[in-house]
Amino acid sequence: MAKETLSTTCVMDCPDACALDVTVEDGRVTAIEPGSPHPDTAGFICSKVSQFHKRLYHRDRLLHPMRRVGPKGEASFERISWDEAIAEITERFERIRSESGGEAILPFHYGGSNGMVSDELIDHLYFARLGASRLDKTICAVPATEVALAMYGKMPGVAFADYPEAECIVIWGANPRGSNIHLVPYLREAKRRGATIITIDPRRNLARAEHDLHLPVLPGQDLPLALAMIRWWEERGALDTEFLAANAVGVEPLLEQARAWSLDRAAEVSGVDATAIERTAATLAASDPAVVRCGWGIERNTNGGQAIAAVLSIPALLGKFGVRGAGYTLSNGGAVKFDPSTVVGELDWTTRRINMTQLGRALASDFDPPVRAIFVYNANPLATVPEHRAVRRGFERDDLFTVVHDQVLTDTARFADLLLPATTFLEGWDIRSGYGSYIVGGVRPVISPAGEARTNMQLFAELGRAAGFDEPAFHLDDQALLRKVAASIDMPGGPPDADALVAGRHSRPDFPGGRPVQFESVFPQTPDRRIHLTPAVLGERPFAWSAPGDDYPLSLISPASSKLVTSTMGEYNLDTLRVTMHPDDAASRDLAHGDRVRVFNQRGEVHCHLRISDRVRPGVSSMPKGAWSRSSINGATSVTLCPDDAQVVGDAACFNDARVEIALLGAGGS
Numbered sequence: 001m002a003k004e005t006l007s008t009t010c011v012m013d014c015p016d017a018c019a020l021d022v023t024v025e026d027g028r029v030t031a032i033e034p035g036s037p038h039p040d041t042a043g044f045i046c047s048k049v050s051q052f053h054k055r056l057y058h059r060d061r062l063l064h065p066m067r068r069v070g071p072k073g074e075a076s077f078e079r080i081s082w083d084e085a086i087a088e089i090t091e092r093f094e095r096i097r098s099e100s101g102g103e104a105i106l107p108f109h110y111g112g113s114n115g116m117v118s119d120e121l122i123d124h125l126y127f128a129r130l131g132a133s134r135l136d137k138t139i140c141a142v143p144a145t146e147v148a149l150a151m152y153g154k155m156p157g158v159a160f161a162d163y164p165e166a167e168c169i170v171i172w173g174a175n176p177r178g179s180n181i182h183l184v185p186y187l188r189e190a191k192r193r194g195a196t197i198i199t200i201d202p203r204r205n206l207a208r209a210e211h212d213l214h215l216p217v218l219p220g221q222d223l224p225l226a227l228a229m230i231r232w233w234e235e236r237g238a239l240d241t242e243f244l245a246a247n248a249v250g251v252e253p254l255l256e257q258a259r260a261w262s263l264d265r266a267a268e269v270s271g272v273d274a275t276a277i278e279r280t281a282a283t284l285a286a287s288d289p290a291v292v293r294c295g296w297g298i299e300r301n302t303n304g305g306q307a308i309a310a311v312l313s314i315p316a317l318l319g320k321f322g323v324r325g326a327g328y329t330l331s332n333g334g335a336v337k338f339d340p341s342t343v344v345g346e347l348d349w350t351t352r353r354i355n356m357t358q359l360g361r362a363l364a365s366d367f368d369p370p371v372r373a374i375f376v377y378n379a380n381p382l383a384t385v386p387e388h389r390a391v392r393r394g395f396e397r398d399d400l401f402t403v404v405h406d407q408v409l410t411d412t413a414r415f416a417d418l419l420l421p422a423t424t425f426l427e428g429w430d431i432r433s434g435y436g437s438y439i440v441g442g443v444r445p446v447i448s449p450a451g452e453a454r455t456n457m458q459l460f461a462e463l464g465r466a467a468g469f470d471e472p473a474f475h476l477d478d479q480a481l482l483r484k485v486a487a488s489i490d491m492p493g494g495p496p497d498a499d500a501l502v503a504g505r506h507s508r509p510d511f512p513g514g515r516p517v518q519f520e521s522v523f524p525q526t527p528d529r530r531i532h533l534t535p536a537v538l539g540e541r542p543f544a545w546s547a548p549g550d551d552y553p554l555s556l557i558s559p560a561s562s563k564l565v566t567s568t569m570g571e572y573n574l575d576t577l578r579v580t581m582h583p584d585d586a587a588s589r590d591l592a593h594g595d596r597v598r599v600f601n602q603r604g605e606v607h608c609h610l611r612i613s614d615r616v617r618p619g620v621s622s623m624p625k626g627a628w629s630r631s632s633i634n635g636a637t638s639v640t641l642c643p644d645d646a647q648v649v650g651d652a653a654c655f656n657d658a659r660v661e662i663a664l665l666g667a668g669g670s
């Protein structure tokens with residue numbers, strides 16, 4: 001029996017970018033384990049990816065191109081050849097372009113792969129050449145990215161390995177146990193050394209022994225909480241005025257807004273005791289070093305971008321920079337820069353933009369001009385886009401030509417007219433740049449593609465050639481593309497070692513001292529090298545607060561879980577959808593743990609099972625994001641209940657503005 005262990009890197013949409021050792025026996029993956037050496041992997045990986053062989057060999061794995069033969073959504077397909085599929089797409093797209101213009105074609109993609117080669121490269125070149133509509137990828141991370149870029153120019157953040165240096169760690173809107181699991185050992189070490197660990201989140205994500213204080217903020221109310229702390233610091237002379245004068249602009253508009261928020265007013269709005277807010281403010285001010293781990297949970301509501309800005313202002317206002325373990329961490333992706341035009345050339349792509357958060361509106365038959373074709377890859381919009389019923393109505397349109405390139409039969413794949421098999425990250429070449437760990441990892445095929453599965457690059461290169469486009473990038477093979485991308489990467493210490501990447505190993509940005517220290521070895525990358533505390537991206541009313549809706553009594557949050565990476569792995573890792581609520585809320589509704597319940601609002605209802613836990617604060621319910629239709633009793637999931645409103649910053653999604661009621665569907669059952 002031929003057995004070998006090969007190195008590669010995880011491409012999932014997760015901050016950690018783990019190094020992996022994959023054992024292959026007779027061409028089949030038999031084990032996926034942590035690789036080494038890696039700055040953070042530290043001998044373990046998540047159970048999601050250690051079980052990834054379940055996707056590789058799942059009965060729903062797509063092995064051949066297929067054409068729909070039954071009604072939309074029924075997943076009745078017949079096998080066709082790749083040549084037929086490519087010819088049909090080319091012919092249909094050409095007809096749509098000549099009749100309606102290229103903008104009638106919409107590419108739809110997101111973080112199914114965080115590979116630098118497999119997304120926004122050859123695919124973008126192809127759709128730009130078609131003159132297709134452009135997609136605004138607003139469903140996640142846009143407010144955080146826009147704010148961090150405008151305030152700090154995406155300055156590299158505090159490395160997780162430096163968290164044990166901190167005297168105080170505030171984890172705000174992040175769940176390291178669900179995603180970013182390699183932060184957890186560093187938090188334990190920090191606690192062992194005496195750090196004060198404070199978490200701010202509607203859910204208690206860490207065990208009681210793992211933190212000192214938890215502020216159970218109501219969803220969307222992080223902004224008042226942060227502004228009240230800022231006012232408290234100003235009133236007590238705790239602001240580092242010297243640091244601000246030397247390094248920041250836009251201080252006064254922020255302080256002016258903060259002055260409206262007393263501790264008591266913020267407590268009333270945020271649902272957090274004033275004493276807890278004050279204790280957090282006092283601990284942060286008194287601790288050196290102190291670090292804020294700012295998570296993406298903060299941004300998923302109307303006030304999201306404003307709140308991110310207020311939270312990111314904290315280390316600047318207090319001057320908490322300049323030593324190891326001081327500052328903030330959001331995305332560390334800014335340490336590794338890559339300009340796709342160095343590989344595919346400057347794109348001439350100025351067509352209309354369509355907001356992915358409002359896909360349902362874009363797919364409505366009266367959208368002007370109409371979307372006549374959608375090409376879905378690296379994404380599963382029927383499991384991830386809000387206002388689900390409108391999205392589904394769009395995919396049900398008989399006149400919408402739908403192409404889906406995926407690894408397994410997802411909720412969206414069931415609606416495809418043409419369904420194309422995609423490789424997994426264990427079957428193709430790619431590069432993964434971490435946005436938590438400072439690592440650039442090589443992704444290499446450890447097994448042959450299943451069936452006739454193809455990489456995104458192979459697919460879009462072939463489509464480009466079939467359409468008659470003559471750019472050289474359409475003629476590169478995947479490994480050559482990897483090497484071209486590697487050579488174009490700009491990071492401290494120079495581009496990564498392409499040979500190491502091809503071998504599935506990794507390179508690291510070479511910061512002085514090994515890891516960045518904010519305002520010591522790395523600085524704001526804004527044009528004037530200063531921090532912009534009130535950036536223009538906050539709109540005309542920076543730091544303005546919007547009150548939450550009250551049409552239904554409970555907030556619904558839909559955060560990342562330990563089961564899925566967004567919607568990936570839904571075919572094997574989340575069989576039973578559960579909504580979690582606080583014991584007091586359950587008791588007042590006469591509900592018991594395990595009951596089958598209706599979670600409903602004006603948009604629809606989800607039938608699922610009830611979990612009762614005091615980890616979720618009163619007034620809030622929680623359902624995992626990305627769950628597939630198969631996991632719930634009636635086929636509906638959290639996206640059925642979420643609005644498709646766009647917030648000021650980045651026109652981004654507001655999932656956590658959903659409000660619901662929960663009632664008994666039937667007793668017991670799970």
Ligand code: SF4
Binds near residue numbers: 012046047050
């Ligand atoms: S999903 Fe995250 S924790 Fe899991 S293996 Fe991938 S990078 Fe590591």
